[in-house]
Amino acid sequence: MNWANMLLALIGFSGGVAVGSGFVAFITVLDIIPRLVQLTRSHRHLRKMEWALVGGVVFFTLLDFYGWQIFLPRWCASLYGLLAGVFVGMLAAGLTEALNVFPILAKRLQMDEKLLYLLMAMVLGKIAGSLLQWMLPL
């Protein structure tokens, strides 16, 4: 029996539990899954959505750690990028909402009617910032 390996396994497992529960807690606070379920009216499939999240985390962890390569055509990377971007966008939007940025802006500056413009400013800003970051170093 190798005690050092046992200990390593225990440490790894504990770290995994901490990170996994933290991830779920974070996603929950931002209400992303309820939002998606509400938009697609798929309340019956809520469990499946949760499993998608868990499955994604586990799958991509394995993909990364074991360096599995899948040799897909380039457009698959594009599709992946688009979907990943949508997810990050929802993270950003959820965070903005959790921090009450818009209600306070609207109330303080009396811009209730212009709220859509302000939202578009943030959306376009994110796209522009992201594109700049990737394309400028070329």
Place this chain on the structure above:
Amino acid sequence: MKHPLFLRLRKRLSVQPDSVITLGDICQVYWDGEREEMVRRIPIHRVDPKDGNLLILDIMQVIAKVRTALPETELEITGAPQIIVEVRRPRREPNRLLVGIVWLILFIGSGLAIMNFHTDVSMPEVHQRIYFLLTGAHEKHPLWLQIPYSIGIGLGMLLFFNHLFKKKLNEEPSPLDVELFLYQQNLDEYYIQHENKENQRIKS
């Protein structure tokens, strides 16, 4: 048989400056089906410039006024114990320049924030890694992945706030609507606590 006068205080009222608030403005009234009109016209409060733009009318004030006018009537009261009265000032159009400045701040700030986030989580390295794992090719700038990714961020935000489709996907309010509502509700509760003189007493 007795006919109690039923009063149900509304939640909010919006009035012009210098108007007189009557019982009918702040309450739903039911008596015996005939005499309500008279009761509705009982004046409760005259809006004064020194009231500011928010005042709270407490149910006890209302009871006092109704009792003075109708000493014999039995009162039956339901609903909230106070009402928030908002005095409408002539509303200014939001300044275009100000809106523009705020727009620019949000635009630049959110762009900076996303770049900070990407650097913070080593997004370029992750993108290179994912690109390598998916296609088997090393690429320092996997733009085929990153440009759709960038567009996706915008799409995701719009999706979250449900503004992608002008026509609502369903009847439910967007999180932004709910957020505005909750914020207003919190403000109202604050006003009720702090502006209602009946809620605070210091006994000396």
